[in-house]
Structure formats: C-alpha cells, structure tokens
Amino acid sequence: MSYEQVIEVRGLTKKFRNIVAVNNLDLNVYPGDVFGFLGPNGAGKSTTIRMLLSLIKPNSGSIKIFGKSLKENRENILRKVGGIVEKPDFYLYLSAYKNLEILGKISGADTSNKKIMEMLELVGLEKRYKSKVKTYSHGMKQRLGIAQALLHDPELIILDEPTTGLDPQGMKEIRDLIVYLSKTKNKTIFLSSHILREVEIIASRMIIINKGTTQVEGKVDDLLKSDKVAVTFEVDKVDEALSLINNSSWKSSYVSTAKNEMKFELAKTETAELNKFLMQNGFAVSAVVPVRSLEDYFLKITEGGEK
Amino acid sequence: MILLIWLELQKMFKKWRTYIGFIAIGFLVLIVQLALYFTGQNMIDFQTRSIQQSFVMIGNLLNGYFIARLILSFLIIHIPFLIVLVGADLLAGEATAGTYRMLLTRPVSRLKIVSAKFLSGWLYVIFLLGFLAFLSLGVGSIIFGTGPLISFGGGRIVIFAQNDILWRFLAAYAFAALSMLTVISFSIFFSAFVENAIGPIAATMALIIILLILSVIPVDLFQTIKPYFFTSHMSRWDGFFSDPIDYSDIFDSVVVLVAHIAALFGITSYIFIKKDILS
Numbered sequence: 001m002s003y004e005q006v007i008e009v010r011g012l013t014k015k016f017r018n019i020v021a022v023n024n025l026d027l028n029v030y031p032g033d034v035f036g037f038l039g040p041n042g043a044g045k046s047t048t049i050r051m052l053l054s055l056i057k058p059n060s061g062s063i064k065i066f067g068k069s070l071k072e073n074r075e076n077i078l079r080k081v082g083g084i085v086e087k088p089d090f091y092l093y094l095s096a097y098k099n100l101e102i103l104g105k106i107s108g109a110d111t112s113n114k115k116i117m118e119m120l121e122l123v124g125l126e127k128r129y130k131s132k133v134k135t136y137s138h139g140m141k142q143r144l145g146i147a148q149a150l151l152h153d154p155e156l157i158i159l160d161e162p163t164t165g166l167d168p169q170g171m172k173e174i175r176d177l178i179v180y181l182s183k184t185k186n187k188t189i190f191l192s193s194h195i196l197r198e199v200e201i202i203a204s205r206m207i208i209i210n211k212g213t214t215q216v217e218g219k220v221d222d223l224l225k226s227d228k229v230a231v232t233f234e235v236d237k238v239d240e241a242l243s244l245i246n247n248s249s250w251k252s253s254y255v256s257t258a259k260n261e262m263k264f265e266l267a268k269t270e271t272a273e274l275n276k277f278l279m280q281n282g283f284a285v286s287a288v289v290p291v292r293s294l295e296d297y298f299l300k301i302t303e304g305g306e307k
Numbered sequence: 308m309i310l311l312i313w314l315e316l317q318k319m320f321k322k323w324r325t326y327i328g329f330i331a332i333g334f335l336v337l338i339v340q341l342a343l344y345f346t347g348q349n350m351i352d353f354q355t356r357s358i359q360q361s362f363v364m365i366g367n368l369l370n371g372y373f374i375a376r377l378i379l380s381f382l383i384i385h386i387p388f389l390i391v392l393v394g395a396d397l398l399a400g401e402a403t404a405g406t407y408r409m410l411l412t413r414p415v416s417r418l419k420i421v422s423a424k425f426l427s428g429w430l431y432v433i434f435l436l437g438f439l440a441f442l443s444l445g446v447g448s449i450i451f452g453t454g455p456l457i458s459f460g461g462g463r464i465v466i467f468a469q470n471d472i473l474w475r476f477l478a479a480y481a482f483a484a485l486s487m488l489t490v491i492s493f494s495i496f497f498s499a500f501v502e503n504a505i506g507p508i509a510a511t512m513a514l515i516i517i518l519l520i521l522s523v524i525p526v527d528l529f530q531t532i533k534p535y536f537f538t539s540h541m542s543r544w545d546g547f548f549s550d551p552i553d554y555s556d557i558f559d560s561v562v563v564l565v566a567h568i569a570a571l572f573g574i575t576s577y578i579f580i581k582k583d584i585l586s
Contacts, residue, residue, distance in 0.1 A: 053412040055584040078414040085412070089405030093321055102314050106413040148409065 003067025006031050006156055006188045007052065012061035014047050014212075021047040023212035025061070029156075029190055029205070034182045036203030036220065037192040040302050044212035045192050046086055049160050052190070053083050065156065079108065082154035084162060088145025092134035096125055096144050099133060100151055109152035119147040124173070138165035146174065150181075157181065158190040163198060171198070178202055200294040208301045215301045223297065228253075228265040230296045233278065234287035235260060241283050250274055311415065311423035312430070315397075319427060324396065328389035328435050332382070336442040339378050340450060347374070354459050371448030372456040372472050376479075376548060378443040383483055383542065386435070387490040387515055393431050394494030395507035397424045398579070402502035402586040411584055421499075421579040425572055428491045436484045444476055458548045465550045475547045482544035482557070489537045489564050490515070492571040499575045502586050534559075537567045 007029035014022040022044040029035045039045045050056040052063060054074050063070040065077045090099045097116055104111040120126045123143035133141065142165055149157055159178070163171040179202055181187040193199050199206060200220065207217040216223060235241045238260045245254050245262070253270065255263040264274060271288060278285050319325050343350070347369045398421075401407045411417065456467040456475075467475070493514060497507035518538040521529045533539050540560035546553055 050584065055408060055411055057581075057583060075414040075416060078412060081412075083412055085408045087405070089408065091318060091321075091406060092404065094318070098317075098321075102318070103409055103413065105310060105314060106410070106415055108414065 003031075003064075005029060005064070006033070006066060007035075007190065008062075008064040008067075009048075009052075010062050012048065012051065012063065013059050014044075014051060014056060015059050021212055022051070022058070025209065025212065026214055027207055027217065029188060031188055032182065032186060033205050034178065034189045034191060034203045036199035036206030037190060037209075038196070038199060038206060038298060039209040043209050043302075045209065046160060047212075048209070049083070049085055049158060049190075049192060052158060053081070053085060054078065055085065079152070080155045081158065082149035082152060082156070083158035083160070084142075084145040084149055085158075085160050087138070087161075087164070088141050088148070090133040090141065090144060090148075093132060095130050095132055096120065096136070096147075097129040099144065100148055103148050104151045107152040111151075115151070119151050122150070122177070123147045139167065139170050142166055142174075143170070146177065154187070156188045156190065160192045161194060162191070163193070163195060171195075175202055196294045196298055208298060210302045220294075228267055229271075229290050230255065231264050231266050231271050231274075232287075232289040233262045233264065233274070233285055234289070235262060235278060236284045236286070238262065241278060244278075244281055244283075248277070250277065308419060308423065308426075311419060312426050315423050315427035316430065319393065319397075319431060322396070324392050325431070327392055328386075329438055331389055332386070332435065332439050333442060335382060336378055336439065336446075339381060340374060340443075340447060343369070343374055343377070344450070351457065354457075354464075368454060368457050369451060370454035370456075371444060371451045372453060372476070374447040374451055375440075375444040375476065376456065376458070378447070379439070379479065379483060380542075380545065382439065383486070383544070386439075386487060388512065390432060390435065390487055390491050391494040391508045391511045392504075394428050394491035395498045395511065396504040397428050397495050397498060398575075399498035399501050399504045399507055403504065405586060407584045407586055417580045418576055421576050422572075425492065425495060425575070428495055429488050432487045432491050433484055436480055436487060440476070440480045456548070458550075465548075467548070467550070478547045479544040482547070482561070485561065485564050486537070486541040486544070489541075489567045489571075492568045492575075496571045496575045499578050499582070535563065537564055540564055 005028050007027060009025055009027035012022055012025040012027075013020070025044070025048060027048075037045055037048070047056060051058050052065070052070070054070060066080060068077060070077055090096075091102070094102070097120070100116050100119060101111050104116065109115070117126060117129065120129050123146050125140060125143055125147065128136070128140070133144065136144065142162065146159070146162060149159070162178075163174050166174060175198060178189055178191065182189055182202075191199065191203060203220050205218065206220050206223065208215045238257060241262060242254075242257055245251060250264070253264045253266055253274070255265055257263070266274060271290070275285055275288055351368050351373075401410060410420065453469060455469055456472045458465045458467065490511065494507050494511040497510040498504060501507060515538055518536040522533050522536060522539055540563050543557055543560040546557045546560075
C-alpha cells in the first residue's frame with residue numbers, strides 16, 4: 001500500500017449557478033476506516049459523494065483516492081471502488097441476476113454464476129434472483145445495491161444512506177454486513193447516513209459537514225468523549241425539584257423542564273451523583289434517560305452551538 | 308467496446324419499445340403486399356397507359372422487386388417515427404431510470420459508454436432496415452415472384468433487366484439505412500440533454516417536419532440552404548433506380564448525411580463527457 005489516506009479531499013468546491021453546494025471541503029479517510037459522513041439535509045453530502053465517484057465535476061479542489069488524483073486516474077480508481085449513490089436504481093425490466101451480470105461485466109468483475117449467486121446470498125436475495133427488479137420492494141433494491149457495490153471486490157466502499165427504507169431487521173443486517181466487511185475483509189467504508197445511532201455504533205472516524213463545509217472531523221470516540229451527555233430525569237414534584245436544583249451546584253448543568261422531566265447536561269460520572277442527590281432530598285426518580293450522545297452532538301454542531 | 312455494445316443490445320432488446328418498430332413494419336408491409344396482391348395490376352396499368360398502345364408488355368411486372376421498391380418509398384418517410392422511440396431512450400432512459408448512477412461509476416470512460424450507445428442505436432437501425440428488406444424483398448419475391456423492374460419517374464419509364472436489380476436494392480437499402488442513422492443520431496443527441504425520452508422523440512420529429520416544410524416553401528433563402536438539410540437527402544436512395552445513375556448527386560447526399568452523423572456524435576460525446584449527473 002503506497003498511500004496513507006484512502007481518500008484525501010482538499011478545498012473541494014462545487015457550485016450550481018449561484019448556489020454553493022460544497023465549499024472548500026477537506027476530508028481524510030484512512031485505510032480500514034468505517035468513516036461516518038454526517039450532515040443535515042442540503043449539507044452537500046450527496047454532491048460530495050457524487051464528486052468522489054466522478055458523477056459530478058468539482059469547480060475547484062482536489063480528490064485523491066488511493067493516493068492518486070481521481071481526475072487523472074478515474075478508471076483505475078473506480079476499478080477498486082464500489083458504491084451506492086442515494087437510492088439504488090436498476091434496470092427494472094431485467095432480473096436481479098441480469099442486472100448484476102451487466103454491471104459486473106462493465107466493472108471487469110468475476111460474473112460467473114457462482115460469484116453472482118454468492119453476492120445475492122450475501123444480501124439475502126438468492127431466492128428471488130430470477131425476478132425482475134420492478135417486482136422488488138425498496139428494501140430489496142437497497143440490498144441489491146449493496147450486492148452490486150461489492151461484486152467486483154472493491155477496496156473502498158462508498159455507501160450513501162444504505163439502510164434507508166429497510167425494516168429494523170434489515171437495518172441490523174446491513175450494519176452487521178458493514179462491520180463484517182470492515183473487520184473481516186479489511187474494506188474501507190465511507191458511510192453517509194442520517195441514522196446517527198448507526199454511525200455511532202459502527203463508525204471509527206467521522207466528519208460532520210454543514211452548508212458544504214467541514215464542521216468537525218476526527219475519531220468518533222474522541223469527538224464524543226469531550227462532550228457532555230444530555231440526560232433527562234423523570235421526577236415527581238417537578239417544581240419543588242427545580243427549586244432545589246436552582247439553589248444547588250447542579251444549577252449550571254440544568255437545561256430545561258418539560259412536564260415532569262428535567263433535562264441536564266452531565267459528564268458521564270455525574271448522572272449517578274445527581275440521581276443520588278435528588279433521592280436524598282426526597283424526590284422519587286422514576287426514570288433516567290440519556291439522550292443519544294451523537295444526536296445531541298450533531299445538533300449542537302449543525303445548529304452552530306459548538307465547533 | 309464490443310462487450311459494451313453487446314450489453315447495450317441486451318438491454319435494448321429486453322425492452323418492449325424496441326419491438327414496436329419491427330411489429331409496425333411487419334404489419335404495414337403485410338397490409339401493402341395484401342393490397343397490391345389484389346389491386347397492384349391496376350396500378351401498373353394506370354402508370355403504363357400512355358405506352359400500352361405502342362408497346363406490348365410481356366412478363367411479370369407485378370413482382371417482388373416492384374412491390375419492394377414501392378414499399379420502401381411508402382415507408383421511408385415514416386420509419387423515423389419508429390426509430391426515435393429507441394434512439395431517444397438510449398441516454399434519456401438511463402436518466403429516467405436513475406441507472407446513470409450505476410453505469411457511470413464503473414471503470415469505463417464516458418466516451419466508450421456514449422460510443423456504445425450510438426453504435427447499438429445504429430445497429431438497431433440496420434436490423435430494422437434489414438427486417439424491412441427481408442419482408443418486402445425476400446417475402447415479396449416469394450409471394451409475387453421475380454421479373455424485370457419497371458420504374459416510373461421524371462416522365463420516363465425505365466425497365467431494368469432481372470439481373471440488374473438486386474445490387475440496386477442493396478445500394479438503396481444501404482442508403483436508406485444511412486439516412487435513418489442520421490435520424491437516430493439526432494434522437495440520441497437530444498436525449499443527452501434531458502431525463503425523459505418523450506422530449507427527444509418530439510424534438511426529432513419536430514425537426515424533421517420543420518425541415519420538410521421549409522424545403523417546400525418557395526423562398527430564396529430556404530431554397531439556398533435546403534441542400535444542407537438532412538431531410539433533403541433522405542429519399543436519395545431512389546437514385547439507384549435511375550438510368551443512368553447520377554453518382555455525384557448520391558455522393559453529395561452521402562457526404563451531407565455522414566457529416567451530420569459525425570457532428571452529432573462529436574457534440575453528444577462532448578456534452579455527455581462534461582455532463583454532471585444529477586439524476
């Protein structure tokens with residue numbers, strides 16, 4: 001391996017007339033990463049992915065994949081990249097098998113019956129391989145999208161919202177598949193997702209972008225470690241509890257109250273201490289609910305609360 | 308490249324719309340043959356009425372050759388309607404289906420992809436014209452037999468000997484294919500701009516109709532530019548049934564049509580390579 005970064009993006013900018021979709025974006029993906037690519041709607045995620053897959057040409061900036069310029073080595077690079085861009089669309093009038101065969105042949109992949117069936121089995125479509133794709137549900141097309149992305153055994157897999165439209169079982173299967181590809185097959189995964197929990201569970205590094213620019217980038221653990229966790233305490237006599245909090249050192253951690261729930265921002269060790277404090281003062285705490293840490297962090301970043 | 312063309316043809320012939328042209332031509336040729344079987348002799352009698360008192364016509368003039376030439380002249384103006392159904396879908400169909408995203412992230416250059424689209428479209432035209440030739444000339448010869456070919460035009464009646472006909476048909480079908488290649492090239496060109504095949508179908512047909520109308524308006528400007536309209540050359544296949552054949556006239560038409568095809572291929576390739584895929 002003669003490169004340090006699988007993907008190295010510098011100063012990437014794309015404008016559509018007067019709209020700046022991606023603005024001077026930097027991004028680094030290292031070998032073996034499961035790289036979470038996060039951002040609100042319209043942040044420029046899909047535009048960035050389309051540029052990484054050479055569907056869109058940037059106005060300025062550079063993209064290096066496997067240490068080589070995408071502009072100058074497009075075909076060599078794409079031979080080692082598999083991807084899904086937004087929803088996977090196929091030739092609806094052809095079977096899943098035929099779709100994979102056509103796309104695989106164009107990619108120079110092994111399109112033997114054994115290989116295609118192996119891919120279909122991997123995504124659980126082996127029993128419907130003869131069916132035309134127009135008879136497939138959205139979830140089945142999504143699985144087929146993953147199969148086509150893996151068919152030519154790429155080193156880098158770019159997945160744009162791969163679990164969209166899947167049922168909870170399907171989402172878990174795709175997550176497990178991503179972990180399997182990363183851990184067992186040593187693939188580098190670039191994962192764009194709206195499901196923050198998904199990224200929190202499986203990503204090793206991540207970037208959050210907003211309005212086309214990088215907000216934060218780093219290891220998921222490092223980014224979340226520095227952050228306090230939002231925790232909701234469900235208590236009886238909420239007005240009295242609020243009065244107690246306002247006259248205590250916990251006042252600085254208090255965020256808001258809604259019905260009988262009080263929200264605090266706490267370091268991980270503080271949750272148990274606050275619970276003990278409330279109970280010692282005669283309040284019944286019926287629930288302690290941590291708000292998802294990445295979700296909270298994501299909202300802060302994208303709403304401009306923290307940088 | 309051969310693999311890409313083969314894959315394009317597989318996709319094309321899995322679509323219902325690809326067969327509309329074959330079905331329509333099969334139906335029309337059958338209808339025309341049936342009608343001429345019963346009334347074709349009246350037609351020949353009417354056309355030769357001025358010479359019937361001076362000449363005695365011997366032999367089978369209502370033969371497969373006569374029918375094939377008649378069918379080619381009837382249908383060549385209408386075949387574009389069938390061809391654009393396929394041509395307009397070649398690029399726009401990928402955009403409509405969203406399959407550009409799959410196709411253009413493969414390790415193949417866009418130039419090769421657009422070239423494969425053009426070449427498969429051109430092959431479709433050749434198949435369609437071949438099918439027309441098979442039905443009208445092949446099947447027509449079986450039904451009506453063969454014989455000398457009587458040709459009317461320019462106030463003259465020319466009769467070609469039986470052994471002087473087949474090569475004229477081959478040349479005429481080849482020329483007709485060239486003019487239809489121009490038509491399908493226009494539809495592929497228009498389909499590079501849009502994400503729906505209906506627009507390119509309408510645009511190509513509108514272009515043909517507009518150029519045909521301009522060709523017949525007796526205004527100096529239109530008559531001056533008329534030789535550069537591809538529509539002015541679409542019926543030049545008939546030149547192979549003249550005696551003597553004006554080869555320079557046919558050559559000029561070939562140059563105009565080939566220039567159109569080359570320009571359309573070049574411009575479409577440039578647009579396609581530069582295009583941002585947003586569908």
